[in-house]
Amino acid sequence: MIVEIGHYALALALGVSVIQTVVPFWGVFRQDRTLASVGSSAALVSFALVALSFAALVTSYVRSDFSVGNVVANSHSAQPLIYKFTSVWGNHEGSMLLWVLILTLFGALVALSRRSLPPRLRAGALAAQGLVAVAFLAFTLFTSNPFQRLSPVPAEGQDLNPILQDLGLAIHPPLLYIGYVGFSITYAFAVAALIDGRIDAMWARAVRPWTLLAWTFLTLGIAMGSYWAYYELGWGGWWFWDPVENASFMPWLAGTALIHSTVVMEKRDALKVWTILLAILTFSLSLLGTFIVRSGVLTSVHSFATDPARGLFILFILIFFVGGSLALFAWRAPLLRQGGLFAPVSRESALVVNNVFLATACATVFVGTLYPLLLEMVTGDKISVGPPFYNATFVPVMVPLLLLLPIGQSLAWKRGDLLGAAQRNAFAFGVAVLAALALLSFTRGGPVLAPLGVGLGVFLVLGAGFDLAERIVTRASGWRAMLSRARGLPRSAWGTALAHAGVGLSIIGIAAQAWSSEAITVLKPGERLTSGRYTITLEGMSPRTGPNFRAEIARFQVFSGDRELAPIEASKRIYTARAMPTTEAGIRTDGLSQAYVSLGEAQDGGVAVRLYDKPLILLIWIGSLVMALGGGLSLTDRRFRLAAPKRAAPAAAVQPAE
Amino acid sequence: MTLAQPTRPLPAKRRLTRKQRRLTLIAAAGAVLFLAAGLVLFAMRDTIVFFYGPTEIAEKGVQPGTRMRLGGLVEAGSVQRNGGQRISFSVTDGKTSIKVGYDGLLPDLFREGQGVVTEGVFEGAGRFKADSVLAKHDETYMPREVADALKKQGHWQAGGSGSPAAAPAKP
Amino acid sequence: MMIWAIFAAMTGAAVFALLWPLSRGRAQGFADAADARSLYRSQLKEIDRDLARKLIGDEEAQAARTEAARRLLRAAGDEADPTGETEPSLRRRRASSALMLSIVPLLALLIYGLYGSPGQPDQPLAARLEKAGPQQDFAIVLARMEAHLAANPGDAKGWALLAPIYLRQGRYDEAAKAFAAAVRAGKPDAELYAGLGEARIMETGGIVTAAAREALAEAVKLDPKSPRARYYLALAKEQDGDGEGAQAALAQLLAEAPADADWSGAVRARLERMQADAGRKAVAALPEAERQQAIKGMVDGLAERLSTGGGSLPEWSRLIRARTVLGDKPAALQAVKTARERLADDKAALAAIDALADELALKEAAP
DSSP states (O other), rough: OOHHHHHHHHHHHHHHHHHEEEEEEEHTTOOOOOHHHHHHHHHHHHHHHHHHHHHHHEEEEEEETBBBBHHHHHOOSOOOHHHHHHHGGSSSSHHHHOOOOHHHHHHHHHOOOOSSSSSSHHHHHHHHHHEEEHHHHHHHHHOOOOOOOSSSOOOOOOOOOOGGGHHHHHHHHHHHHHHHHHHHHHHHHHOOOOOOOOOHHHHHHHHHHHHHHHHHHHHHHHHHHHHHHHHHHHHHHSSOOOHHHHHHHHHHHHHHHHHHHHHHHHHHHHHHHHHHHHHHHHHHHHHHHHHHHHOOOOOSSSOOOOOOHHHHHHHHHIIIIHHHHHHHHHHHGGGGGOOOOOSSSHHHHHHHHHHHHHHHHHHHHHHHHHHHHHHHHHHHHHHEOHHHHHHHHHHHHHHHHHHHHHHHTTSSSSSSSHHHHHHHHHHHHHHHHHHHHOOOHHHTSOOOHHHHHHHHHHHHHHHHHHHHHHHHSSSSSSSHHHHHHHHHSOOOHHHHOOOOOOOHHHHHHHHHGGGGGEEEEEEEOOOOOEEEEEEEEEEEEEEESSSEEEEEEEEEEEETTTTEEEEEEEEEEEETTTTTTEOOEEEEEEEEEEEEEEEEETTTTEEEEEEEEEETTHHHHHHHHHHHHHHHHHHHHHHGOOOOOOOOOSSSOOOOOO | TTTTTOOOOOOOOOOOOOHHHHHHHHHHHHHHHHHHHHHEEEEEEEEEEEEHHHHHHHHHTOTTTTTEEEEEETTTTTTEEESSEEEEEEESSSSSSEEEESSSOOOOOOOTTEEEEEEEEEEEEEEEEEEEOOOSSSSTOOOHHHHHHHHHHTTTOSSOOOOOOOOOOOO | OOOHHHHHHHHHHHHHHHHHHHHOOOOOOOOOHHHHHHHHHHHHHHHHHHHHHHHHHHHHHHHHHHHHHHHHHHHOOOOOOOOOSSSHOOOHHHHHHHHHHHHHHHHHEEEEEHHHTTTTTOOOOOHHHOOGGGGGGGHHHHHHHHHHHHHOOHHHHHHHHHHHHHHHHHHHHHHHHHHHHHHHHHHHHHHHHHHHHHHHHHTSOOOOHHHHHHHHHHHHHOOTHHHHHHHHHHHHHHHOOOOOHHHHHHHHHHSOOOOOTTHHHHHHHOOOOOHHHHHHHHHTTTTHHHHHHHHHHHHHHHHHHHHHHHOOOOHHHHHHHHHHHTTTTHHHHHHHHHHHHTTTOHHHHHHHHHHHHTTTTTTTOOO
16 A cells, blocks of 8 residues: 555645646746745645655565565565665666655755745746656656556565665765756746846845755765776776766756856856856756666666657657756846946956856767767767767866966955966965976876876865965964954855865876776786785685675785785675676775775686776865865855845735736 | 945946957857867867777778777677686677677676677777777666667567667668 | 545645645735845845954955945835735635646546556565465465475475476476476376476477477376377377377377366367368368369368357358358358357457458448
């Protein structure tokens, strides 16, 4: 009965979402606040229903209810409980339900944030968001229903794809979806503003926390996915420029631009039209990502098993929301009141430069991702666009942006002093150059670009640090005064500095990968293999039985020079239900670096072993975490949790408006 | 409240008209975009890799030394291990097969009779030197290119392996 | 019924929650200007605060204040008129309520009706495993048996029980393995050998392989009367080209069959088909004129038999087809008519006959 209640709740949620769209829109058009307020209750009801539905599916998974087709196809009674839980979103249907759950959760949050949002904007946004919910609820119910029942009921499930049975992947999709779907809110706000024909700093202030929230989670989701690919796929790579990765990276780039442009809008009442467009584009790219992942039009290592009906449905959703909002934009944007002026050298101009570069970088990724599809449609040729393409396009666009970042960061609003900003950053730049030169001479004969990359990263980290220091440290005052200044700095300033430093840390980690090394050979027990700084000795192999797999485990001693690190276990697993093998890499963390061992096939009494030395690789993800932390910190800025704006007492003289 | 502050005019030399500023902005953005477009076009020339099935290599007259992706089925009984990590196998689409040499670890789901995509250099005379063999996440998933290549040679049975859904129409 | 009550309660709660804000208070317009004013006021306060903490300079603060003040003035100018409780607003509320009361339940019921299975209870694995006795569910029993046999592969009785189940489910290779295991582990038993033979035949899609033959021979050796083994051995003969031998074997099998044997029907059908095939082959060998004659004779024979009563749908269909092919349209129409009368109780059969008549264009002459 629980299953059916979940199913019915989902169908009911569709009806409620229709109301969430129709009635508040009407209210906004007719200036009727009562109708508009229906949006809030509808959003809350629809979230409650979808949550009920999701809980029902989770219950079916946890109880191994094999009368539900989705549970049979993606679960096994012998799975550890945690994976029964996460199997819910380890497949297309369940992950769609999670998608919708997060979508309605955001709707509910908007409905609840009544204090910081002008009611008309909230009503319009909830209506637009309701429409997105209608589309995705219909998609889930009609093409990807997770509640399909089976009869007769099988005795055992087919298990979840083994490489998804992993903690990293358990939390990767929810994080990523919160990011993707969070941008639906900014999209909804943009649509509401266009319909309303009014947009101002209020709008920017209302949108900024949602953008920050979505961006923070998208950052975490992408980082998590990257780390998962790194340790689970066993090839030691952490980013493949795979279409599905790009699908999450494009909204991230656009969202990063959006965060910066909303600041300009809030502070200077400028860049309005561009910001609206960016808000629309960001969510459009999220939808495009969904389309790419679910339809299978692009070959990717991810690819769900596909179904033409689904691809078509999503394509329709994509065209409707992207095309519809862009048409709305073309129609209404010229009516928006133009924003203010600003000087060429100022913080706002620097942020425009940021936007131009980020948008361009996003465009290169877009081209690289979709060009193969276009070419295949036109000429029938199949091509793949890999890392060399992005190294030649994306990287040259990002480098100037990152070089300018610390300078732009230290420019003042309205009228900046370029020379002063350059001077303020001269020290950081000098240190960075020295670091690069030192590395260059130290690693003579090695890759040339790597020290430069590390130098760039150092520049970013120091630049962010000095910028903060500049605002805290003054010559005259003592530490007490400084402390109070530090406390007086808005949290968003701390957040900005942290996020920028995080970018720098990631850049250092990425650049350092040029020094990574790899060795591969067949090892017999007692034999050694050296790669870079690390040497491993195969101690022996032994079998082990897990709950739903059998494994062959190889144990290695690890040395860095003469220093012995804790041993590594790497293994090959066979998951019994699908008879599918997986490789579990063995990783030993050594400071910020890692020794990474992955196993090949057993042969001639030994086993094929690949050993990587991955210098400073952890910085890539630590940097991402720091970025996300910066986003989170900005989110707690008091401006975003303003006390309720005092509403004027109901006007005494009530006049009929129509 | 300090609402009555008069706005001070900006110094005259820095005052550009709204239109001029907008134009400057657009020109700057245009320049960046133009540069990026140049980079993209330049990169397109030598960083993209074509995908061919074994039969297409002959049909399209692929020159030896070309970097490409080769996809098809691993021919049953063709996998040979030549000591160490050197492996050779044949990739076939049922009509033509190409002998692939590879030095490295094979992905977990590499099996005889299964679909595979390799990237490397075509050496001519039906030989291919692969530097990567691509893995799949799922054993039921068939890379779409491989499915298409096999379908062209009439070797595709629908069902079981993921169907080449929503494949764009081919001319 | 319980579940529908729950659905009704859910729908009611949802619609009620939607209606709630409509019932609250009087109609109001939006007070955007007031919201905007408070935003800019707080911005001004923020500037003062920053100035007090010396986070910004005097000049910067002055400029920022000016701008915020300018925007505040503009926002004040935008002041919208609040809307009062009016006739149109009441009408809108009623229309919205009607929309909620109709769309929400209708859409939910429509979609759930399309895809839902209200009658199917939850079947969590633990509950299924606990259940014992006759209401135990079959897949679980099977799974348990498999688990038991995986642990005790020497349990001949278990294998003997499991093998026919596999056979019935069409899992022929597993059936063959199970029969083989049963034979290996237990006493020699004709029925098991015959089953093994059958499974092997099914596995290869009906071809009697040498391995199947071996098993069948073993079965006959243990029990010369084993009908299953004898039946399949007859098929083997037919496959070898010895049609007469096969027919003779089946005829003998039928003759010796006990009156209540449930398999005799199947054997008889197979025998008749063999005879028909043999007849056709013989007829095909005749010269043209004689062949027509022979065919007509056979069709007449069929008509004769059917006219005396009984006759199944396939037989009638065969007769109608044969008459049409032979060009004897009136006879074909007659056959359609008789068939419709005879099969009047069976709607599906009637439909099939009509469809056939359509296909053969026998309709226009119908009354």
